[in-house]
Amino acid sequence: MYKNLQVSTTYVLSHLGLIFFVYPIDVIESTSQAHWLPVLFGFAFHLLVVTIYLKGLRYFKGQNIVEILMERNKFVAWCILFPALLYMAWLAVLSVRGFAEVVSIAILSNTPLWVLNLLLLVIPGFITSQGMIGGILRLSVLLGVLFVVPVVFVIAxxxxxxxxxxxxxxxxxxxxxxxxxKPHFNMSLFAYSGAFLMFGFLPSFAKFKPKAVYWGSLVLLPAYLISVYVPVLTLGEQTARQLQFPYLFVVDTVEINWLMFERINVFLLLSLIAFFMFYISLLIWQILCVIQLGIKDISSNYLVPIIILPILIGCLCIPDWRTAGQLLQWSMRFQLFVVIVIPGYLLTIGWLHAKKSKAESKNL
Amino acid sequence: MTVMDEVTDHFSAYPDFVNQKLQIAAETLTVTGLKSLINFPQTIYMFRDPLLTSAMNGLELIDVFTSLGQPISVDRNTIITEILDGMLVAVHEASGLVVSIYPVPQPNSRAISLPTMENSIGGANSAFNESLDNNIMMLRSHLNSADLQVKTYEFGNQVKNRVSLCFLDKTIDPMLLQNLKHKLESDPTTEITNMLELSHRLGFTKFTWVTHYMAFELPQNTARALKNGKAVLFIDRLPFSIVLPSLFSDLFMSEDDLNHPPIYSWLMRSLRFLGVMLTLILPGLYVALVSVNPDVLRFELAHSIARSRLDVPYPAVIEALLLLCVLELILEAIIRLPSSIGPTITMVGGIVLGQAVVDAKLVSNLLIIILATTTIANAAVVGYQNTYVLRLFKYLLLFLAAILGVLGIMSGLLIICAYIAGNRTLGIPYLQLIRPKGE
Incomplete structure (x- = not known):
């Protein structure tokens, strides 16, 4: 059964959760003029990677990436999957820690950070174990419907x-x-590369057309541009450069007379946190997939807490935001490896596979 | 002792057991049955008439006799079961032939009347009642289709009860039908007389929050559900149809909507959606804004709320819980009260208690407004089962809001959404619109 809508909303929401935080400042830092250039460049790179990845996946219908890789050389499979596994866990650690920091600054300054870290992991864990991928895909549509109004309103x-x-x-x-x-440009790619791996993990019952993904990316492009341009247009490039989260700051300055709320950035923030938790649940599910299909089929009821615990410990080990930023910078090479090698390798073996099966059918 | 003597012996203690001999020409016939279930005078008349005229028409009496009903085996247990099922059992003395005849039954349920739980505006108004056959008759008249399949199961060893499964052959999801049949056919010995037993049989967990089925009193709702590919169960003596599976859209959509212009039906549906969101969010939002995140509110508003709570001596969450508890008590108390006392409770609960509680500075004015809105909004959803889940979920948001403020509300909403998205009934995901489909 085709689930185009569910897949594309999942794709859009999981990216939206990442765009409005560190991405604007990275782009603003990377150049002092014509910010659309790095945005479009990053976006084109993202589309290229996604296209290669989807192309590679289409050679193997009805199989997910773990099955495809494991069918062939196990050693090579683990050479690819292990970094991917680490990368996903690493993404989860850094982004959860970062979000906990944002939440702490913006709404809950008195709540201890470990509570926020725990919350940002327990709820995604619940989402994953409650519905697995079918539930996650359906949830994306529900979240889209619920939160699209506040997000669009605040953005407007x-x-x-x-x-x-x-x-x-x-x-x-x-x-x-x-x-x-510039290293900042590399860091900005983080907002493009966090979530696309999920296409490869989707099970056979969730078929989708690549067109759905490209339509989804059309929704994302304005979001990337707005997140960078709104701070630049409001504050000027030089001032925007000084801020940690320029977009959130700008939204905080918006004044609407007829609304009973003073700070409308809370609505944006809450919606984005919802999208972010959704994204983390997707990451947890991907890690779960690799472990269940690649190592041992353990019940997800046990596996989800086992996955969450080290991530939580990782989050607690990062003392402050500066360290998190540094760690993010270090992980960039790692990220480039995952982003380039996995789709590239998949396309190559897919191409070889198609060639082989074509030759076989000719011989018959 | 003949078989019939054994049967008479079995029923000897029954005050309503009738065993009557009839002489027709030279033949003796015995009719037996329970007069609590059978209207005897009319049945005997119906039974005797063709027999008396048989000779006139040149027919054999015995042939006419067997054509009156279903010949059954001369076996004690079979005859007892037939009698208990409300059939008239007639015996031809000379040949020993036993026939089970469908009699004129005693009226055993109320006449078709208005629904008591549902209301219909602009739609048909006759509701299902306690008789299973009656209900199927009503369903058939609303859904005249050759596709409509009715399958009846008997359950129970000691206490027997009938359950009917109805579905449209070509529209139902095959996986749903297969799962349902498998579950129903797995064990015919345990009885199914109420919803709990049915839920248990269908394998729903005891800790489910969202309802897995919808209960409809109005046949048009049931017919619509069948057309959308759902399955319908009737349990004998339950005056509603049980529609499986319940979907997310059942919270907002009713068959009644289709009797109005589309724009109004969509507006009404949006209103119900708004009702759901208000019920869930409002009490939590009050607690969050008062106790955790007052900075989100505009200063003037925050100030006036703070002033109205100046004399309230405990935290906002306790305040909200106290009043919610009273509200829940009123809702629960009013269900079983006679309608003559109901308004008194409303008055005492709503006006006297509400006013006094504010005057005594036990809760703030704003909270009364919020909880009144919540209670009204709660009733906006379609289906009584669905109001339960909203009543429960709002407490989750309330507690989370007390701990984490607005973030708690968002987390609570996310948990609810995830629960809904992950929920399945007989393999069919809950979060779907209109047509249930397996994954």
Whole structure:
């Protein structure tokens, strides 16, 4: 049965949860003019990777990535899956820690961080163990319906103080491509590469057309652009550069007379936290998949707490936000490896597989 | 002792047992049955008439006799079962032939009347009642289709009861039908007379929060469910149909909506959705905004709320719990009261208690408004079973809000959404619109 809508909402929501936090500042830091260039560049890179990945997966209909890899050389499979496993766990640790920090700053300054870390892991754990992937996919649609109104509303109002003069210069001077060499640009790729691996893990009952994913990415592109441009347009590039979470700051300055609420960024933040928890549940499920299919088929009721515990310990070991940022920077090479090698390898073996089966059918 | 003597002996202590001899021409016939279940004068008339005229028409009496009903084996237990099922058992003395005849029954349920739990605006108004055959008759008249299949099962060893399964052959999801049949056919000896026993048989866990079935009193709702590919069960003596599986859309959509212009039906559905969200969020939001995140509110509003709570001596969550508890008590108390006393309780609970509790500074004014809104909004959903789950879920949000403020509300909503998304009934996911489909 085709689940195009569910797959594309899952894809959109899991990315949305990551965009509005560190991504704007990374892009703003990477260049001082024409910010659309790094955004579009990153987006094009993302689309390329997703296309290669989906192309590779289409050679093996009805199989997920773990099955595909395990069928062939087990050693090579683990060379690919182990870094992926580590990468996903690492993503979970860093992003949960980061989000706990954001929540602590924005809404719950008196609550101890470990409680927030725990909350950000226990609820995704519940989501995963309650519904597994079928439930997660359906949840994406429900969350989309519930939270799309506050998110769109807040995004629309965030333009309130925009000064459109800051849009210029639209066209960069010479040396515009220097952002490619900046570490901040690499870090901005984090917002593109966190969630696309999930396509490979989807079970056979959740078929989808690649077109659904591309439509979903069309929803994401404005989100990437807005998250960068709203702070730049409101504060100017130089001021926006000074802030830790420029987009959230700008939303906090929005003033709406007729609303009974003073801080509308809380709504955005809450919706994004919901999307983020959804994303973490997806990560937990992916890790679960690798362990269940690759190592041992342990009941998910035991496995989910076993996965959550080390992630929680990892979160608690990171003392502050600065360390988290540094760790994120270190993990970039690792991320590039996963993002490039997995789709590339999949495409290659898929191509070989198709060639082989074509030759076999000719011989018959 | 003949078999019939044994049967008479078995029923000798029954005050309503009738064993009557009839002489027709030269032949002797015996009719037996329970007069509490059979209208004897009419039945005997119906029974005797064709026999008396048989000779006139040149027919053999014995042939006419056997054609009156179903010949059954001359066996003590079979005859007893037939009699207990409300059949008239007639014996031809000379040949020993036993026939079970469908009699004129005593009226054993109320006449078709208005629904007591559901209301219909602009739709048909006759509701199901306690008689299973009656209910199937009503369903058939609402859904005149060759596709409609009715399968009846008998359950129980000591106490026997009938359960009927109805479905439309071509529209039902095959997985649902297979699962349902498998569960129903697995053990015919345990009885199924109420919803708990049925839920147990169908394998629903005891800790389920969301209802797995909808109970409809109105046949048009049931017919719509069948057309959408759901299965319907009737339990004898329960005056409603049980529609499986219940889906997310059953919270908001009713067959009645289709009798209104589409724009109004969509507006009404959105209103019900709003009702669900308000019921879940409002009490939690009050607690969160008062005790954890007052900074989210506009200053003037936060100030006026704080002022109204100035004399309330305990935290907001206790305040809300106290009043919620009273409200739940009123809701529960009013169900079983005679309708003549009901309004008194409403008055005492609503006006006297509500006003006094504010005057005594035990709770704030705002909370009264919020809880009244919540209770009203709770009733906006379709189906009585569904109001239970909302009543329960709002406490989850209330407690989480007391600990984590607005983040707690969001977490609670996410937990509820995840629960709903992961919930399945007989392999069919709960979170679907209109047509149930397996994964």
């Amino acid at each position: 109002t965030s333009f309130q103080n925009a000064d459109w003069h800051y849009l210029f210069p639209l066209w960069p001077d010479s040396g515009a491509m220097t952002f490619l060499l």
